[in-house]
Amino acid sequence: MFALVDCNNFYASCERVFNPALRSRPVVVLSNNDGCIIARSEEAKALGIQMGTPVFKCRDLLRRNKVAVFSSNYSLYGDMSSRVMTTLADLAPDIELYSIDEAFLDMSSFGRYDLAKYARLIRRRVRQHTGIPVCVGIAPTKTLAKVANRLAKKNPQYQGVCLLDRAELIASALAMTKVEDVWGIGRQLSKLLSARNIKTAADLAAAPAPWVRKHLHITDAKVQAELNGTSCLPMELVRPAKQSICTSRSFGKSVTTWEELHQAVATFAGKCAVKLRKEGAVASMLTLFIGTSPFDDIEARYWGTKSIALPYPTQDSMTLIHAAQSVLDLLFRAGHGYKKAGVIVSELSPVAFAGRTLSLFADEAAADSEQSKTLMLVMDGINQRYGRGAVRLASENSVAWKPNQEQLSPCCTTRWGDIMVVKG
DNA sequence: TCTGGGGTCCTAGGACCC
DNA sequence: TCTGGGGTCCTAGGACCC
Numbered sequence: 001m002f003a004l005v006d007c008n009n010f011y012a013s014c015e016r017v018f019n020p021a022l023r024s025r026p027v028v029v030l031s032n033n034d035g036c037i038i039a040r041s042e043e044a045k046a047l048g049i050q051m052g053t054p055v056f057k058c059r060d061l062l063r064r065n066k067v068a069v070f071s072s073n074y075s076l077y078g079d080m081s082s083r084v085m086t087t088l089a090d091l092a093p094d095i096e097l098y099s100i101d102e103a104f105l106d107m108s109s110f111g112r113y114d115l116a117k118y119a120r121l122i123r124r125r126v127r128q129h130t131g132i133p134v135c136v137g138i139a140p141t142k143t144l145a146k147v148a149n150r151l152a153k154k155n156p157q158y159q160g161v162c163l164l165d166r167a168e169l170i171a172s173a174l175a176m177t178k179v180e181d182v183w184g185i186g187r188q189l190s191k192l193l194s195a196r197n198i199k200t201a202a203d204l205a206a207a208p209a210p211w212v213r214k215h216l217h218i219t220d221a222k223v224q225a226e227l228n229g230t231s232c233l234p235m236e237l238v239r240p241a242k243q244s245i246c247t248s249r250s251f252g253k254s255v256t257t258w259e260e261l262h263q264a265v266a267t268f269a270g271k272c273a274v275k276l277r278k279e280g281a282v283a284s285m286l287t288l289f290i291g292t293s294p295f296d297d298i299e300a301r302y303w304g305t306k307s308i309a310l311p312y313p314t315q316d317s318m319t320l321i322h323a324a325q326s327v328l329d330l331l332f333r334a335g336h337g338y339k340k341a342g343v344i345v346s347e348l349s350p351v352a353f354a355g356r357t358l359s360l361f362a363d364e365a366a367a368d369s370e371q372s373k374t375l376m377l378v379m380d381g382i383n384q385r386y387g388r389g390a391v392r393l394a395s396e397n398s399v400a401w402k403p404n405q406e407q408l409s410p411c412c413t414t415r416w417g418d419i420m421v422v423k424g
Numbered sequence: 425t426c427t428g429g430g431g432t433c434c435t436a437g438g439a440c441c442c
Numbered sequence: 443t444c445t446g447g448g449g450t451c452c453t454a455g456g457a458c459c460c
Contacts, residue, residue, distance in 0.1 A: 031428035038428065056426040072428085099460045186458050217434060219458085246430055295427065342429090404426090 001107035001115065001138055001165070002235070004145040005088055005122060008133040008153065010101035011039035014080045015070050017131035018412040026067045030055060033250045034071055034404040071405040079413040080130060087129045091122055096235045104142060106235050119161040139164040142233045143226035146183040147173055147201060174202035174227060184223045189216070201227055241348065242279055247271040248342020251401040254293070255338045261290065262325055266395035268343040269324035273317040276345060277380060282313035282354045282368075283345035286320060288327040293339040304331035312365055313347075313354045316372045317379070320345065321395055387415075 007013060011029040016022045026043035030036065037044075037053045047065055049058060055069075062069060081100045089095050092105035105122075107115060119136035126134050137148025144164055151173055152162035164170045180190035182201050198204050204212075205227040213221045222232040247268040255261050265288060276283055289305035306327050314320065324343050354367045368376075382391050410418035 033426095033428065035427050052428085054427040059426090102460080184458070188457060217457090219434070240432095242431085244431075248429065250428065293427080340428095344430095403428095 001110065001140055002142050002145040002231075003092070003105040003107050003115075003119065003122070003136055003138045004098075004142070004149045005103050005105060005126070005134050005136050006149050006153070007084060007101035008135060009039055009041050009045075010081075010132070011070075011072065011077055012041040012044070013132050014073075014077050015068070015409055016041070017080065019409070022068050026065060027070070028062070028067055029070045029072055030407065032072060032403055032405075033252060034406055035250065038072065069407050071408040073409050073411065075411045075414045076409065079411075080132060083130045083413075084126055084132055084134070087126050088122070091125060094235055094237055096237060097239065104145065104235060107138060115165065116161055116163045119163065120159075123160050133160070135160045135162075137162050137164070139170070140229050141226040141231040143183050143223055144170060144173075144229070147177050147227075150181060151176065170229065171202065174205055175200055177201040179204050182223060182227070184219060189220065192216075241350070242281065243348060244344055244346040245272055245275045245279065245281075245283070245348070246342060246344045247275070248289070248340065248344075249401070249403055250340045251338065252404040253401070255401050256336070257400075258332055258334070260400040261332065261338055261341065262328060263395065263397040263399075264341050264401045265290075265324050265328045265343065266321045266393070267398055268341065269321040270317050270393060270396045272343050272345045273315055273320045273376075274380065274383075276315040276320075276348070277376060279348070280351050281348040282315045282351050283320070284310055284313045284347035284349070285345065286310055286323045286327065287344040287346065288324050288331060288341070289344075290328070290331055290338055290341040292336050296337075296339075300336070302333055302336045304333070306331055312367055313349055314368050315351060315354075316368045316376060317393055318372070319368070321393060325395070 012027040015027055015029065026047060027041040028037045028044050028049060029039035031038045035054060037049060037051065037055060037058075040049055040051070044067060047061065047067070049061065055062070061067075077100060084101075085095070085097055085103055088103050088105060092107065093109055094106035096104040098104055110118065115138050119138055122136050123134055126132060135149055135152040137145045137150070137152050139145040139148045148162040148164045152158045152160055162173075164173055177200060179185055179193050179199055179201055180187065182204065185193070185204070193199075193204065198207055204224055207224065209221065209224065212224050225232050249264070249268070251264070255264065269286070285307055287305065287307040289303070291303040292301050294301070308323060308327055310319065310323055379391055383389065412419055
């Protein structure tokens with residue numbers, strides 16, 4: 001048996017934990033550039049505010065209903081997430097951290113223990129330790145646990161817990177679940193299935209397996225098997241090594257000059273380097289993309305993307321920034337108002353392997369130098385101790401293109417200075 | 425005026441091998 | 443008119459997840 005523990009309206013709930021005055025008010029959290037609504041409390045959902053709505057389209061509604069609006073505060077959400085996960089790790093022998101607000105727990109060793117009762121204990125414990133409300137779904141496969149969790153969330157009478165441990169319970173749960181709400185079935189696929197009159201999870205479970213395998217993907221065949229109680233997706237107890245790392249942003253205002261874009265690109269490459277070092281990986285490939293707003297007139301739009309091989313597998317900020325800027329020179333077209341850019345590093349390998357392969361060309365290094373490694377170590381150390389950005393390379397700068405973040409809440413759990421401003 | 429960010433997996437098809 | 447068979451590798455792009 002698998003339990004899926006999923007935090008309710010996670011970002012909105014995080015904002016509430018340290019601000020009790022928000023408990024009776026609708027709360028929404030905005031995307032990185034204060035552009036779209038990406039999290040909503042139950043009260044906000046009840047107002048009809050949809051996921052992904054641009055704020056400017058519902059500003060009146062927000063004001064009329066005194067909705068509390070926040071910029072996204074990932075320091076806070078990341079820290080609250082690890083508190084929730086730490087609490088959960090004590091409650092089951094094995095745990096898979098699936099996303100920032102979800103984890104699977106391995107319940108297979110619980111035997112004849114009352115799982116519904118245990119699920120209620122999980123909810124209480126997480127609430128007590130972190131202040132975050134969660135729902136728990138338990139079932140024989142991960143996909144069914146997802147179904148169960150969804151029912152627990154949608155139906156107040158379940159009180160946050162749904163246990164699917166008998167065939168008739170599973171059957172009725174599948175009949176209640178629309179096919180587009182099944183984990184792994186997205187918009188395109190549900191359109192296709194709907195045309196074949198497959199409208200509920202029960203319909204999908206009952207569809208002839210050979211037809212599914214022939215006309216859909218192998219992943220969808222697994223979804224179907226999981227709905228029918230055959231577990232195809234095992235617990236993943238260790239996070240697999242990342243294959244790529246991306247840093248990208250939309251700009252608070254459109255960027256027109258080469259200099260500003262250069263700074264943005266340098267900053268993103270620098271952030272990728274920090275993430276690489278945190279991951280313990282080196283990258284062999286770098287991709288840069290820059291673009292105008294997709295909402296611009298079609299003739300004003302521009303989208304450029306290009307990848308280059310790095311001189312050797314690296315995690316050095318200066319090497320990556322230099323590479324990203326050289327790609328920018330190839331992609332930059334004057335006369336556009338750029339709205340977004342990003343850097344992706346890929347072909348990652350563990351840092352322990354860096355330099356094992358000798359360069360074919362004798363005058364080329366095969367890995368970062370000892371000086372560069374030491375310098376990066378010192379930089380990361382200083383930034384960890386004194387705060388991100390305490391030291392940076394001169395080319396990294398975020399003045400001109402800085403994203404809008406007008407409603408940022410304090411970092412109550414990660415920054416001492418911020419604790420003082422909390423009231424209530 | 426204002427429209428997110430960061431990932432993975434799968435497949436089709438081209439280019440190449442013998 | 444007739445024109446093999448069996449592979450691998452790589453990439454772009456689509457679809458999905460949160």
